[in-house]
Amino acid sequence: MTTSPEPDRKTAILDAAETAFADAGFEGASLRRIVREAGVNLATVYYYFESKEGLMLAVMDRRFRPLREEQLSGLDALEQAAAGQPLAVEAILETLLMPTLRLVGTGSVRQEAVKRLIGRVVTEPNPQIQQLLVRPHSVMRTAYLQALQLSLPDLPMPDLVWRMEFIWGALGFILCNPAKIEMVTAGVCNPADTETVFQQMIRFFGAGLKAAPVSRQRLAARRTATARKTGRA
């Protein structure tokens, strides 16, 4: 299973753990299987990473930190070039999606593992692992919400925030299990085809973001109608 001789044991563990966590999640992955795959002793994990949670943290940090930096610097470059003019929604989305879908600088086997890892982490049930991502994620959220708000001045904040959640969810789901998607769509969708995934997302998310906001009156009217029907207050 090892694709190439690892330069050092630490990297070997990180690579094996990356695949294991991406495939089975934090609880589902076992350190014993990871060290067997990496060709190192179990105690080595504790020497380098202190605990299973420490290993997960290192695995995520190695990939997500540069990814976030690429996204934020891409967004920043866009804003610099525009000099105060509102940006195209699609251009903003490109700086968010393209680094994620492409994951430059990593080999093809690792690249696919990292994409699955992102999806897995987004949907991770373990509260400790979730907690590790709250802070970095909130930096991203704020930057993209600000940029999008300038481009969509007529969209109320709650609508924009909901739409961003839908985008995180759809992105995470697609990355999570490419094999499943290819199977259930009978090969119509090929998640490995980065350019197609990107174009499809841009169209769908772009149109969704630019849709008219949800009317507050309509919402209130429907809510009371529903309440009357189901008999709740």
Add this chain to the structure above:
Amino acid sequence: MTTSPEPDRKTAILDAAETAFADAGFEGASLRRIVREAGVNLATVYYYFESKEGLMLAVMDRRFRPLREEQLSGLDALEQAAAGQPLAVEAILETLLMPTLRLVGTGSVRQEAVKRLIGRVVTEPNPQIQQLLVRPHSVMRTAYLQALQLSLPDLPMPDLVWRMEFIWGALGFILCNPAKIEMVTAGVCNPADTETVFQQMIRFFGAGLKAAPVSRQRLAARRTATARKTGRA
């Protein structure tokens, strides 16, 4: 923790397991904690459900079967009333989303657990559990793809299929961890507010589905440009 006296042990186990699987996933949930919560003996699980996997199957079947039936009968009623006329995209989406977000007939504690369970199951890593959902899911997929294709005759099948995957993903993510969403959005999004979630989804998904298809020429052009830049064939 037990909210009400359970009529029978089987139901008590199902209820406790539902919450456990929804919160921790299949691997993360422990039978010993489930039986402690349900107030029954460990062996009872094996008497009624044969195995942990059998329990998971029963937990899913109890909720998802009636849910699917409600969705499909809602879509069917819509098609009958339209008598061959293409349906409004939003109306189709409503029959898909509303039963999921509402989950009629269940109490509030259970209702929230079931919603989390759906999200959890959609992103479940364990291949055995995934396998259990392939067949019922494919029935749903086909029905909704057919209905949407009639309403969106100019949208090529691949585009429609991709967009449906985005919708499953976004829906699953929102259901998966409502507490996390409420926290990261600082209370701007309240996933318990069914009517708002529904309206926001209808707007976003409806606009996304009705967007122009991805141009095949543009895709081909970008693909060669990207390949040239990154140096791949």
Add this chain to the structure above:
DNA sequence: GTCTATAAGGAGATAGAC
């Protein structure tokens, strides 16, 4: 830094009494 050996405990599952 790397190893062996082992602690300490939780997991799913089952046999057999009642």
Add this chain to the structure above:
DNA sequence: GTCTATCTCCTTATAGAC
């Protein structure tokens, strides 16, 4: 149907030799 007791296996984690 329900229980106790237990089997077997695997888990994370650590102590201490080299």
